[in-house]
Amino acid sequence: MTTQIKLRDCAKTFADGTRALAPFDLTIEGGETIVLLGPSGCGKTTILRMIAGLEFPDKGGVITFDGDDVTHQSIEKRRVGMVFQSYALFPNMTVAQNVAYGLKVHGVSRDESDARVKAMLEMMHIEMLADRAIDQLSGGQRQRVALARAIAVQPRVLLLDEPLTALDAKLRVRLRTEINALLRKLGITAVYVTHDQEEAMALGDRIVVMQKGEIAQIGTPRDIYRKPQNPFVADFVGAANRLDGQMRDGRLHIGNHVFDAVDAFDPRHGAIIDQGPVELFFRADGLSTCDAQDADFTGRVEAVSYLGERLRLTVSGIGPQSVMVDTHADDVIAAGADVHCQINPDRLTIFPAMRERTPAASDAR
Amino acid sequence: MSWLSNIKEGRSRPSLPLSVFGRAAPGAGSPVVLAFLMMPGIIVVAAFFLIPLALVVMRVADGPDGWATYFVILTNGWYFASLVQTLLMSAGVTLTALILCSICGLFLVRNQFAGRSMLTALLTLPLSFPGTVVGFMVIMLAGRQGVIGSVSDAIFGEKLVFAYEISGLFIGYLYFSIPRVILAVMASAEKLDPQLEEAARSLGAPTWRVVKDVILPGLMPGLISSGAICFATAMGAFGTAFTLATDIDVLPMVIYTEFTRNANVAVAAALSIALGAMTWVVLFVVRCFVGNSTDVAPRGGA
Numbered sequence: 001m002t003t004q005i006k007l008r009d010c011a012k013t014f015a016d017g018t019r020a021l022a023p024f025d026l027t028i029e030g031g032e033t034i035v036l037l038g039p040s041g042c043g044k045t046t047i048l049r050m051i052a053g054l055e056f057p058d059k060g061g062v063i064t065f066d067g068d069d070v071t072h073q074s075i076e077k078r079r080v081g082m083v084f085q086s087y088a089l090f091p092n093m094t095v096a097q098n099v100a101y102g103l104k105v106h107g108v109s110r111d112e113s114d115a116r117v118k119a120m121l122e123m124m125h126i127e128m129l130a131d132r133a134i135d136q137l138s139g140g141q142r143q144r145v146a147l148a149r150a151i152a153v154q155p156r157v158l159l160l161d162e163p164l165t166a167l168d169a170k171l172r173v174r175l176r177t178e179i180n181a182l183l184r185k186l187g188i189t190a191v192y193v194t195h196d197q198e199e200a201m202a203l204g205d206r207i208v209v210m211q212k213g214e215i216a217q218i219g220t221p222r223d224i225y226r227k228p229q230n231p232f233v234a235d236f237v238g239a240a241n242r243l244d245g246q247m248r249d250g251r252l253h254i255g256n257h258v259f260d261a262v263d264a265f266d267p268r269h270g271a272i273i274d275q276g277p278v279e280l281f282f283r284a285d286g287l288s289t290c291d292a293q294d295a296d297f298t299g300r301v302e303a304v305s306y307l308g309e310r311l312r313l314t315v316s317g318i319g320p321q322s323v324m325v326d327t328h329a330d331d332v333i334a335a336g337a338d339v340h341c342q343i344n345p346d347r348l349t350i351f352p353a354m355r356e357r358t359p360a361a362s363d364a365r
Numbered sequence: 366m367s368w369l370s371n372i373k374e375g376r377s378r379p380s381l382p383l384s385v386f387g388r389a390a391p392g393a394g395s396p397v398v399l400a401f402l403m404m405p406g407i408i409v410v411a412a413f414f415l416i417p418l419a420l421v422v423m424r425v426a427d428g429p430d431g432w433a434t435y436f437v438i439l440t441n442g443w444y445f446a447s448l449v450q451t452l453l454m455s456a457g458v459t460l461t462a463l464i465l466c467s468i469c470g471l472f473l474v475r476n477q478f479a480g481r482s483m484l485t486a487l488l489t490l491p492l493s494f495p496g497t498v499v500g501f502m503v504i505m506l507a508g509r510q511g512v513i514g515s516v517s518d519a520i521f522g523e524k525l526v527f528a529y530e531i532s533g534l535f536i537g538y539l540y541f542s543i544p545r546v547i548l549a550v551m552a553s554a555e556k557l558d559p560q561l562e563e564a565a566r567s568l569g570a571p572t573w574r575v576v577k578d579v580i581l582p583g584l585m586p587g588l589i590s591s592g593a594i595c596f597a598t599a600m601g602a603f604g605t606a607f608t609l610a611t612d613i614d615v616l617p618m619v620i621y622t623e624f625t626r627n628a629n630v631a632v633a634a635a636l637s638i639a640l641g642a643m644t645w646v647v648l649f650v651v652r653c654f655v656g657n658s659t660d661v662a663p664r665g666g667a
Contacts, residue, residue, distance in 0.1 A: 076567070076569050088561050090564075090582075149564075155567075
C-alpha cells in the first residue's frame, strides 16, 4: 500500500548553469515522513519538485517509486499529492469542487466522488465549508481544504512544500499537530519541506538537513538534535552558542578552565579528537547559572527575555560572541548584572576548529 | 531629519477629494459639497453625451414614418442584413482575436528569448494607427495590386483579391484589435499563479484540462474586458471600412450613406441608436453569462 521512494545519483543543474543540487542518494521508506530542512536556497524544494515530477534530475539520476522507474514520468502520471505554501486552491471552484477535482479528472463516478469528498471534509473537520467559495476561507481553512484535495485521490506520496509558513504562530502549531496525526493515521509516505526546525522535529520520522545543495545530515530528530554531525547542522537546529577551545591530551581547555572526561569525536573523520583547536556548540542549556565558587565563567548580562517557563539571558564576556543562558523563571536578574555560569560538558557538541566558519551557518540564523 | 518626515506625513494625509470619494469624513461628505464637486463631470456628460443623444433620439420622430422608423432596421431587408453582418463580423473578429492573443500572450509571458521585448513592441505597434491606415495596409496586402494577389497569380495563375469585401475588413479589424487584446492577456497571464497549474497537474489533469480549468478562468477577466472593447470597436469602426470600399454593408457605413448621400436623417438616427443599443445589449448579456467578475468594466461602450 505504501510507496518506497528511491533517488539515486540525482543532481540538478539549472539551465543557466547553477548547480542547485550535488549528486545525492536518498531512500524514503514506505509510510515514512521525511522532512527536508534547511535555509532558503539550500535545494530542499528542488528535491521535493523532483519527486513530484516538476523538475527532472540531470542525466544519470534515477527516481523509483516501489521499484518502478518514474524518472521521466511527468507529474500527472505519478499520482502524487501536493500541498503548497500558497494553498493553490482553484479560486473558480467551491471547497467541495476543489476536493473533488482530482476524482473528476480520474473519472471516478459521481456517487463515489461525493462520498469520498464528504469523508475527506469530515476528516479535516471542514464539512460545514463544503459550498463556500475559496476567498471566504481563512488561511487555516484553506490549508485544510488543500490537504483534503491532495489526499482525496489516494496518492502514492504526499508532498508538502512549507504548508504552514503562511499561517500565524498559534495556528501553525495546531495544524502541525493535525497534520502529524493525519500522516500517522493514513500511514502514507510523505515528504515535508520546511525551514523551521521545530516543525521538522515535530513531524519527521527522519530529517534531512540540507546546506547549499548538499545533504548535511540525515537522521532521526533525536540524532539531529543531540548529535549534529557538523557545525552547520548544530547551528541550524538551534545550538546557537559557540565557544572556542583546545583539546590537549584528551582534556578540554576553555579559557583557563580544564574539563576532564570529554568525548570529543569528529564525525567527519570518524576519529577521537585528542589534540588541537576545537569549536564548541551548545544550546542555552549547555550553560547554567551557579554560585561564585562553582563558576567556570563570569559574564555580564546584556539582555533578559522572559520566556514564561524560563528566563533567557544574553551574556557577554564568556566567548567571542555573547551566549544564551537559561535560568529559572523566578530568578530576578537585570541587565548589567554579573552572572556566574557553569558549563555542562555533556551538552557540548565538539568539532575540530576550521580556519573559518562556513558562511552559510551564520546566514541561516 | 524629523521635520522632513513630518512634511511627508502631512502630504500623505488624505486631502479633501479623497474624503469626498471615500467614506464620509465629517463635514466634507455632505451632499451639497459632493454635488458641487461633481458639477464639471455632470456638465461634460450632459453637453457632449446626453444632449446629442437625446437630439438623435428625437430626430427619428421627424422622419416620414415618425417613431415607427425605429422598426425600419427590422423591416427593411438591407438594414437588417447589414446589422446581422456587422454583428457576425464583430463577434468573429473578437473571438479570433481572443484565441490568437491568448496563445501569443501566454507564450510571450512564459518564454524568455532574444528579441522578446522587441516582438512585444512590434505587436502593439498598430495601436498608433488610425483605421484608414489599417485599411490602406489591407489593400497593400490583399488588394488588386497586393502582395497576396501577385503571389497567387505567379503560382496558380489566378489573382486572389479580397481586400474590398467583408474578409478584407475582417483582417483589418483583427489587425486593429490584436494589440489591445494581447496587452490585456499578457497582464492577466502575468498574474496567473503557476502553482495552481502544478496543483491541477499533480491531481492528474492533462494539459487540456489545465487550460480549461485553471488558465482560462484565470485569464477570463482580462479576456472579457478586452473582448468587450474589441467587439465595441469592431461594431462602430468606420475608417477601415471607408478606406476599403464604400459598398461593404456594415452598419456604420450604412449610417454614413443614409446620412450624407440620401439625406435620410431620421433613418440614420434610428440606425445609430440601434447600433449603440445592440452593442450595449451584447456586452451586457456576455457580462451576465460569463459571470460576476468586477473587472468586466463597461469600457467598451460604442
